[in-house]
Amino acid sequence: MFDDFLVRAAFASVGVALAAAPLGCFVIWRRMAYFGDATAHAAVLGIALSLTLSAPLFVSVLGVCFLMAMTVSSLNGKGFAMDTLLGVVSHSSLAVGLVAVSFLSGVRIDLMSYLFGDILAVGRTDLMVIWGGALVVVALVAWRWSGLLLSTLNPDLALASGFNPKREQFILTVSLAIVVAVAIKVVGVLLIAAMLIVPAATARPFSRTPEIMAVVSACLAVVASLTGLRASYVFDTPTGPTIVCVSAFLFVMTNLMTRLIRSVSLRKLLKRDELSL
Amino acid sequence: MSKKLIECESLSVLYGKRRVLHDITMSVGVGEIVTVIGPNGSGKTTLFKALIGAIQPSSGKLSKASDLKVGYVPQKLHIDETLPMTVKRFMNLPGGHPPEEVTEALTHAGVPDLDKQQVMDLSGGQFQRVLLARALLGSPNLLLLDEATQGLDHRGAADFYRQIGEVRKKLGCGVVMISHELHVVMRQTDRVICLNGHICCQGEPEVVGISPEYRALFxxxxxxxxxxxxxxxxxxxxxxxxxxxxxx
Missing domain, CATH: 1.20.5 (Single alpha-helices involved in coiled-coils or other helix-helix interfaces)
Structure with missing residues (x-):
């Protein structure tokens, strides 16, 4: 079954979608969008490291992303604002990574495939790494769900209920690093943040509770991934960006639709009032 | 002497080099209502954060009863509009309360029939009542209320304090609250602590109300x-x- 590259690509994108979307809800709720973006940028340094040391890509990207996230978290509030720190750390590691890659002689590197992903080149091992990472993230988020939610609402409220908000933050940071590391092959460094944020943002108007929002966003992400994959095959376009395009299209359409429904029901309400008058 | 729920001894808290609290020695016993008053910046909220463990004291001792179960009502709780949350879900966070208990808690707090509403859509007073109802779920033995009557009108505040009194009688829990309105809380309070970086004076509300330290502080x-x-x-x-x- 996994002999076909399209089947492998489909499974890879679904794996990333399932892990990224629920985590993306927390990224939105905690206003960490820039944090996710910065972590993804730092991944370029991880790519350079893996090429230099010929270490596995997953491990070195995970390591660098994790280090970056921990550095930023620990320096936060010590004289610098969060977004300043993220700007400094993420762009520096992106730049250092790009420079380091240019020093590598002998290997011809297709940088584009790292920046925008190369989902059609996903092999059996990649698929295993992607699903392994995705399952770990989903399990972590599901296991810590209450604590994560409560410390997102208010850290003191979490403490009073016996959850340590710092530990929950650490779990989110680890999960984010894992998602970045597994998503590189699928959508690339520059578009990972979109996989996190767009499905979650699309799910918001349909959701009454955080759980519904997580499930709906995961479903939307899977639909966007499979449709994007199909569209890129039909139109012969780069797959990662096509998936993100479909995701963005869903976001725009659902927002237009909810506005339309709201204004129609408002008009009905007004009409009923007129009639009763 | 009743059992002590929480006790601190010459507790000090530093923010960087700034000394926010020093030499705080106080305790709260079972069934006791303690009100902390003090001007802005006197360290009331910091004291609360130290009590729930959000801030590590830089010196001094803080001991808690082994069976301590805290119910906490924060001063303000902003829920981001990106986070969908019904009142029912909020009451069950962390979860495991039977639905009847949740309904009863909401009814008791004077906000029945709200459970399907989004928390964001509540008025300040309604939300404050929901927060209290949530804090009371799971029968805590120590209630911490940080200016919990903010946003309530006079009648709401009076109702609120009456409910605190009832809860104390029913659950036998200790209560620590921060308040500006000594004249309102007076009747419900056993002991008042006057705070301004340190404990200026403490005692029964009638005594504190006429003490020179209290009058100078305000x-x-x-x-x-x-x-x-x-x-x-x-x-x-x-x-x-x-x-x-x-x-x-």
């Missing part, structure tokens, strides 16, 4: 002194006028 005497000065000044002017007349 500038109650200063107003009278200013009035007195003004009168003096007035007399003085009159005097000089009279003198002037004498000269002419």
């Amino acid at each position: 500038g109650l005497d200063k107003d009278e002194a200013a009035l007195y000065l003004h009168q003096n000044h007035h007399d003085h002017q009159c005097g000089s006028n009279e003198r002037g007349l004498d000269h002419v």
Whole structure:
């Protein structure tokens, strides 16, 4: 079954979608969008490291992303604002990574495939790494769900209920690093943040509770991934960006639709009032 | 002597080099209601954060009863509009309460039939009641209320304090609350702690209310002194006028 590259690509994108979307809800709720973006940028340094040391890509990207996230978290509030720190750390590691890659002689590197992903080149091992990472993230988020939610609402409220908000933050940071590391092959460094944020943002108007929002966003992400994959095959376009395009299209359409429904029901309400008058 | 729920001994808290709290020695026993009052920046909220463990004290001792179960009502809780949350879900966070218990808690707090509403859509007063109802779920033995009546009207605040009194009787829990309104909480409070970086004075509300430390802390005497000065000044002017007349 996994002999076909399209089947492998489909499974890879679904794996990333399932892990990224629920985590993306927390990224939105905690206003960490820039944090996710910065972590993804730092991944370029991880790519350079893996090429230099010929270490596995997953491990070195995970390591660098994790280090970056921990550095930023620990320096936060010590004289610098969060977004300043993220700007400094993420762009520096992106730049250092790009420079380091240019020093590598002998290997011809297709940088584009790292920046925008190369989902059609996903092999059996990649698929295993992607699903392994995705399952770990989903399990972590599901296991810590209450604590994560409560410390997102208010850290003191979490403490009073016996959850340590710092530990929950650490779990989110680890999960984010894992998602970045597994998503590189699928959508690339520059578009990972979109996989996190767009499905979650699309799910918001349909959701009454955080759980519904997580499930709906995961479903939307899977639909966007499979449709994007199909569209890129039909139109012969780069797959990662096509998936993100479909995701963005869903976001725009659902927002237009909810506005339309709201204004129609408002008009009905007004009409009923007129009639009763 | 009743059992102590929480006890601190010469507790100090530093923010960087700034000493926010020092030499705090206090305790809360079972069934006791303690009110902490103090001007802005006197460290009331910091004391609370130290009590729930959000801030590590830089020195001193903090001991808690082994079966301590805290119910906490924060001063303000902003729920981001990106986070969908019904009242029912919020009450079950962390979860595991039977639905009847949740309904009863909401009814008791004076906000029945709200459970399907989004928390964001509640008014300030409604939300404050929901917060109290949530804090009371799971029968805590220590309630911490940080200016919990903010956003409530007079009647709401009175209802709120009456409910606290009932809860204390029913659950036998200790209560620590921060409040500005000594005159309102007076009847419900066993002990008042006057805070300004350190404990200025503490005792029964009637005693604290007339103590010079309390009056100095809230500038109650200063107003009278200013009035007195003004009168003096007035007399003085009159005097000089009279003198002037004498000269002419």
